[in-house]
Structures are given as structure tokens and as C-alpha cells.
Amino acid sequence: MIALPKSLAAPFSPPPTPGVLGVFGYLDTTLDAIKKLRAAGHTDFTVYSPIPRHEIEDALGQAVSPVRMFTLIGGIAGCSIGAWLTLWMSNDWPVVVGGKPVGSIPPYVVIMFEMTILFGALSTILGIVFNALFAKRREGSILYDPRFSNDRFGIFVPAGSDSAAKVESLLRESGADEVRRG
């Protein structure tokens, strides 16, 4: 393994965030806990689930993901690049093919279309990776349980030692199978 200098390694191994992790076996108890947490004024908690569920999204009241802007901008950029590529290159060395104008739009629409899709798709991926994996600084510093990718739901609530006990009892009341501190 290559040892990174401390200053470079820091973003990859952030210090753990103190908090409470509840493991839930059922979807409805998880939703219950989310509602209770929100009612108690918590906003900064993380919900783990093996699959995306609309109920969880609705209970959290999340805003629509900004990934759509990435798709739109990528698509428009791709289309423009396609138009520029074909028109500029045709005019850079003008050759008349089949008696058609040097810059003929109809055949170039195909290239513009393909470039729209290509750039749209790639920037969508960039949007997902950027938003979901990199931009979320706290991921990786909070507790996780390998069962969350299988059949359990989980809620991690960041809490200092003063409020942890309260959160613990809230999670237990809502039906968590297991509660632990980290």
C-alpha cells in the first residue's frame, strides 16, 4: 500500500461522528421513527435502506435531487458540441458531397442527437457521483451495519453525549431491534 501524507489522507478517513444507530427489521417501524425524529426537531439524520422506498422519501420530505440540472446542462452542451463539430469541421475544409450544401443540417442532426445523449448520460453519472458519493462529507464517518444492504433498515442520528440517551429511547420506542452508540 502507498502511504499517503496525513493531510492528503484526511478526507478519506474523517473522524467518526458521535451519534446513535438504530437497526430496524420493518419498513413501518422505520417510518414511525422518522416521523418521531422529525417531530422532535432532528433534521440531520441518515436513513439506510436496502432498496429505495417512496415512503421513506415522503417521510423525510426530501427536495428533488439536483441531478436533473446535470442532465439538462450535459444534454444542451452535447447538442451544441455536436452542431459545432459538424459545422465547423465541414467549413474548415469545404468539400461538396452529393451536390449538397457544405454545412447541411439534416445529416448533422444525427451527430447532434448522439452527442446530446452521450454528454447527457455522462454528466448524469457525474451528477450522481458528485452528489451522492463525494459531496456528502459525513458519509464514511458515521456508523454503518452490513445488514443494511441485505434486509434491514437503519437510522443514524448524530448526537452528543448529552442528547444520545433521549435519541436512544426514541428509537427503541419506535421499534428498533437494536440500538448502539458510536
Add this chain to the structure above:
Amino acid sequence: MAEHAPATRVTYDYVTRTIARTLGGPTRGYFLLLAAAVALLSVGVVTLLFLLRYGLGLAGYSHPVYWAVYITCFVFWVGIAHSGTLISAILFLFRSGWRTAVYRTAEAMTVFAVMTAGLFPLIHIGRQWYFYWLIPYPNERGLWPNFKSPLIWDEFAIGTYFTVSTVFLIMGLIPDIAAVRDLATGWRKKLYAITSIGWTGANEQWRHYTRGYLYLAALATPLVLSVHSVVSWDFAMSIVPGWHATLFAPYFVAGAIYSGVGMVITLLVPIRKLFGLEEIITVHHFENLAKLCLLTGSIVSFSYMTENFVAWFSGNPAERAAFWYRAFGPYWWASWTMNICNGLLPWLLWSKTVRTNITALFVISIFVNIGMWFERYVIIVVSLAGEPYSPWANGVYNPTWADWGIMAGSFGWFFMWFLLFVKNFPAVSISEVKEVLPPPRKKASRMGAHA
């Protein structure tokens, strides 16, 4: 989404473990299959070395047929790719729940089939080491590609299709790799920890992921329709009778999906058996695939009829001659193989007994593949051989060992990648199969799976 009530035994945990089990220790049968694929591939590699040394003269090209088996295979493999995106993107937008069990296999097939297809134009160009001339880049000759040529459109279409279908496949894999990461041990755990790029299933990740996946599907849908349309324009933009038809784009797209669904069935039947996935990929899934096959097969048959009708009804002597040559000329056997496999065979699928009989479906799917290969052969080779504008220059083309060698190699190449994929990554989507199951609830719900 909840089209069929799953057996109670099929829980989230069962799904994860059953699918993760497919990645376990490879059996002798697996290695035998892999060895067969590598052997076929080496036939192709040796043939390619001969082609590089002695040139395309080794293939059976003879005047006027200079597009032959390589281009046939190119269109064949691009066609195979299409049903993968149909199942993963178009059926995703249509919210059909049954796709979840089969889409990963279909999508992997897409990526590997496009990888295979992409090799053929490069082999076919002759001086393979100049393939990069296709790419528009500033060069010492100051030249740019001719963007009015459908061959350049094709390059853009196939390049985009390969890139987009690959990222779509990888995107879908990430949550599943995370699921197997959490079960794996040893070097595999390390591999999956890196390839799952920190996926935990946190709400913030799902929020962006589900949106992004939706947009990718929405972009892949028009893409899949465009790719085979562009491939068809490689032919339809020319004036060769038998090629020059406005019907070509929808006709090729339907044919592509027809052959692709055939290939999905051909691949899924042994996978299901080998990996014991009977409770996840059920007869219901096969029946739906068969229905897709029936639908697209009927469009293909209808296109055959339209083509022939228009050739006759147009009163154009060249068109009439081309289609007469096709059916009754020296290549009558190829035309009738195509007509029987693609025109008549799908009609068997009207019967539910056939649709739910997996052995019958497997056999039919192989004939679908044969029929669709011959369709491309007939369109490409036969239209050129019997070109009616210059009857004195007609000639008959016969494939040589160099044609068959490369074709065999392409099958080896495709199956090698596919076999390596199914043993190293989940061949069935873990998270999406769970999505169509009723979620675990403490209080009984009246609303079922989609509650």
C-alpha cells in the same frame, strides 16, 4: 408492479443470499464452458493474425460483394445488444415489475454484444491499424470526416451506445456490489469494497441515485431506437435495390429487439438452471420474454411482407428483380431460412403451452438467432450479389475459412466476457428484485407490494 404474488419464502434475505451464491466457487461445468469460449476466441485471434499478415483477400470477397460476413456479424451483434436496453430502460420507464429479474443479464449482454460488434467494422476496413482515421481529430492532412456519410453517424451511434450502456450497467451494479461486499470475505471483499465506491444505501445516496437512474433510462430509450436506425441507414442511404427503403429504420429496430430477446432467452435458460435461480427467474418471466419475442417477430414478419409488396406494387423493375433474385436466386436457401425462422416460427408463441415451456422456448430462441443472422446475410450479401442495375457484373459470394474463423471468434469473445461477468458480479439485480417484493412490515398491510 406487484404483478404476481411471490412465494412467501422469497424474502429480502433469501434474494440476497440466492443471488450472492451465484458468485461462489466455480464448478467444472463453468470452467468447461469458459474453456470452450476461449478456444473459440483463439480461432478468431489466429484468423485475425492471418488477415493482418495477408490482407482481406483471405475472406471470400468477390465482385460485386464487398460487404459480407463481417458486416453481417456487425449488424447481428448490434442487434443482439438492443433488447438489453429495451428491457433495462424502456420497460423501466413503463414500470413493468417483471423486468427486475432479467434485466441485469440482458444489460450485460448488451455491453458485451456491442463490444463484439465494434470489432467487426475495424476488421472489415482492411488496414486495421488505421482505424483511428474514423475519429475526428486534427491531423497533418487537415482533413475531417465526412459527416454526411451514414458510416460516420454509425461510429457516433455505436460509440455513444457502448458508453451509455456500460455506464448504465455499472450504475445498476453499484448497490448490488455493496450487498455482496457485505457478505464477501478475502480478496473479493476488497474488490467489491473498491467497486462499490462507498455505497451504503443512505437516503442521501438513494435520492440522487433513483433520479439519475430515471434520467439515464430516459436518455437510453431514444438512444436504443436511434442506434439500429442509424445502422439501417448504412444501407438505406444508398441506392442499392433491397437496401434503399424508408421502412428500414423501424424494420431493423424491431428485428434487433427480436433477436436480442432470443439471445436473452438463450442465455437465461442455462444460467437459471446452473445457478438454481428458479424462484427468482420464474416461468412468468420467460412467458413475458416470449410475448416480447412474439410482438417484435410479428413486426418483422409484417416488414417482410411490406418489403415484398412494395417491390411488386412500385412497378420498379430493379426492385422487382432484386426481390425475385432474393427469393428464387442462388441464395434461395438463405432467404427461406430467414422467412421460416423469423416469419413463421414466432407464431408458435401464440400458444401459452409453448410460451410456458422452457425447453421449447430455448429451442425457438436458437432458431430466432439463426434466422436473424440469415436476415442480415440476405439483406447485405444477396442484395449486392444480385444487384439489378448491372446484371452483367453479378457474382456469387462464398464465405471462406477467414470469414467463419472471425465469426467463431466473435462468439468466443462474447461468451468469454459474459461468463466472466456472471461469476464475478451479480447476474440478477439484488436491489431491484427486492423492490417488487412486499417490504417487511410489522403491521399487516392491505395494500400489498406497491403500498
